[in-house]
Amino acid sequence: MKHILIIDDAATVRLYHRNILEAAGYSVDEAINGIEALEKALVKPYDLYIVDVNMPKLDGYGFLKEFRLQENIKQAPAIMVTTEAGANDRTLGYAAGANLYLTKPIKPNELVAYVRLLLGDLS
């Protein structure tokens, strides 16, 4: 079973994503900000990260920048999820290390499809 870390300061969003992903057969952990996410990831590497942008302490960009420098875990794909969908934000996200930039609300089946694709689980 593959592990996914959901990083979001909003509990609802975390739950929303958790429900979807668990229903799709993934094991899910949560972090409420970038710092906590880094700590968790260093203890237990995840296969995929779903990252919110606006978070206290360390936001999504900051998290991704740090994360991409950490040995052993840095190569995992990351999906950035946000409500703002400006083109500039996307580029910022990509530059920080995101592999995909999705705009909320994401339809459950869409999210599952993206996750499966990134994890190579579609075949």
Added chain:
Amino acid sequence: MNSLLEQFLSEARDFLQSISEKLMQLESNPNSVPLMTELFRFVHTLKGNSGLFDFPEMTRVLHASEDLMDAVRNGRVNYSNTLADQLLEAMDFVGMMMDEIQVEGKIIKNYSATAAEVAKSLRGLLDSADAVNVPVAIEIYTEEGLAAKAISWAELPELNLPESIAMALYRCVMDGDTVFWLQYTPEPECFFKGEDPFFLARQVPDTLWRNVISTNDASSLAEMDVYRSQLIFQFLTTAPTEELDDLFRYVPDQIHRIKIPALAFVKPNGSVNNQTVDDEFISSALVLLEENNLAGLTRTLLTMLELSAPDLWSSSVLRWVLQCIEVEPDNERMQYALLNALRTQITPDWSSMTPTIKPHEVAIEPVAVRSVITPTIPVISSGLPDELLQIFHTVVNTQREILSLPGKWSAGRLQSVAATLLGCYRTINHVYEIETEAALQLALTEKSPLPLLALLEAALLDVAVVNTPESEIIESLGGRENANRGSEDVVSVGRRSEDAAGASQSKTLKVDQEKIDRLMNLIGEMVVAKNALPYLANRAETVFGVRELAREIKSQYAVINRVAEEMQDTIMQVRMMPMSFIFQRFPRMVRDISRKLGKEVELVLEGENTEADKNIVEALSDPLIHIVRNSLDHGLELQDVRVAAGKNAVGKLIIRATQESDRVLIEIIDDGNGIDPTVIKNKAYEKGLIDEATLERISDQDAVNLVFAAGFSTASVVSDLSGRGVGMDVVRSAVERVNGTVGIESIAGKGTRIYLSLPLSMAVTNVMIIQSNEQIFGVPMDLVVETVRVPRSQVRMIKRKQTTVLRGRIVPLLSLNDLLANDVAQLPNEDDEFATLIVRIHGEHVGILVDNFRETVDIILKPMTGILGGLPGYSGAALLGDGSVLMVLNPRELI
């Protein structure tokens, strides 16, 4: 006529011919699928071509033909002789319009009624089920509302817009704008017709939202045809109808346009999690609504929104209610319906509701313009369902976007991109896995995304980029023109082979024909001007007595003469056109006429590459058609007659062009029944064209030549004769207008040969200058057989007419002074000899007595204009090198 149009016409004729050929083949093989497919392709391409121009009637008929052939191809309609007849008729109609375009450069007459009729009868052959499928641009929903219209909500396009855009559009419509849903489905073959769907799509004005989807149904990469458009463009636009009509005027049938009512945008989206919204909340909201306490309602809704996840369907409904309160505060029904939807979890059915239109009540924010373009690069398709394929595209293209970003690249980022791509590739049978790993290693060493990017680009290119055919068609157009000039036999050739030819062609420069004509005129004047130099040399020597200078002028003249002649040759080369220009129409024409007459004819075209001046070639066109028609009509016999006469059952018609020194010789030879001179003689006598004496002694050859006599041909003569003779005098005068001659040889029962001899160019005329009654005149050299001096003693009077015997032949003599009505006798020379110009008039030799011969010169013959233009006996005037005017005689008219 512009070259594109010319190209279109010439190609279209090929297509028309191929179409009729294929139809004939189908007649004997009615179930051949390849034939039908090919036939469809011809009609289809022809239609597409016609769409490039503004010939709506033509396109309309071709479109109907295309639909019909499509139905035949797919087995929905059975091939029948009636169908073939109708199609042929339609193609003839198209051909007729093309003739008009050829002549006039555009369609002048109004064919819309005929076109409609032809198209209707074609469509009549399609069964009713197909008739429904005929795409038409429809407009539904007027300002009056929705319910009154015949077309239901169900027929509105499925709009899956992001909420923010939907809201912006909703506001737009409420603000009084008209929003059209526009779907543009380019024809699959559009790339081959010079259409540029991307360009068109980009041109759509006032786009609020657009989308590109694929119609790709190929299940594997190998099956996908990247030369066909598989795209559907969708737009939401506020552009006025006229603008859209104008933009898509050439592809109106590829456009589907629907006016969207505001409520169609009100479509909450989000996830339905079975989490029903608290019933109490809904009730209290409804109460507030009933009390018309909109402020209170807004507060309640906002609170509720804060409590719900934003991506829920119910949250979306809440936002829509707020939007509605803001834009249409009075539309209680809508607000109620939305709130009620929170209970039912079903989007309200707006079909029964008319929005209240309250324009300008609320200040409208600028519309969020956003392009949602689904990636169009045809990445490896893999049997993934459509939605997944889209997601696949998004992810792959995003990685490309990421890899193209500038800046420093950490190993982690490179690895994550590679990991993402690997995830994608794993979905499609692990392709590119090894390559990606290798590229990643390289990228990590170089600390650069380029190796990964290069691989990704290559992977995408692997399936070819969509707009390749565009450049290809441009190349092939260029190549085609040249190919037309040179090729032996212009048939509709495969595009590929043309490309090869096009690539190796030297560069072609397109020049306005007028400029060439102007250049031609100038060089003509130059040729004449240089003729002044010998005069000058002469004057230098005789008048001023400077022999040295005279010699220098003469040597300089030799140089200028050589350069001028070379220039003249070169410019004439530019104007040269191959005979194939007029020959190419004969196959279809001969086929049609012979079919109509029930004759079997084999047409042989020879020397299509023989070139002549453009004017000459064009002037030849009509006379040739005339002659060929005559040959088919009156020359070649019916099959059984031929067999009975012991001839080959299939008649043979040869049209041959050859170049003989500075003239082009065109021969039209048939092996038909020839012309019976006796019949001609008698007819000519009956018509009073010859007198009894002539009837007695006229040779057979001379008798045959009588067909050229003016007034010989009338309809009755033709039918009586069942030989040829239709308007041959017309042919002759047309040929003579360009200084050509025409002759005929015929052996009764064996066949006929008609030959036209034409100058290569008519810009510069070579004339002989003669002197008579103290004036000088020019006589075109191509009429002059020889010049002789006839001693007075040799001039005999026969039947009160002057004649002489020249090499055993009696030659009538005419005095130029007499012909010009000067009451002066011609002057003989010291030896009492008359200078006599022997000219050939209509095949007969005639001697013209003049006072003296002078030199021959090249002149530019200018036809006389105004009142002088009506002067018979002169072909025109020209300026001589010394500045004097030379009147050029036209002996044909004179005698």
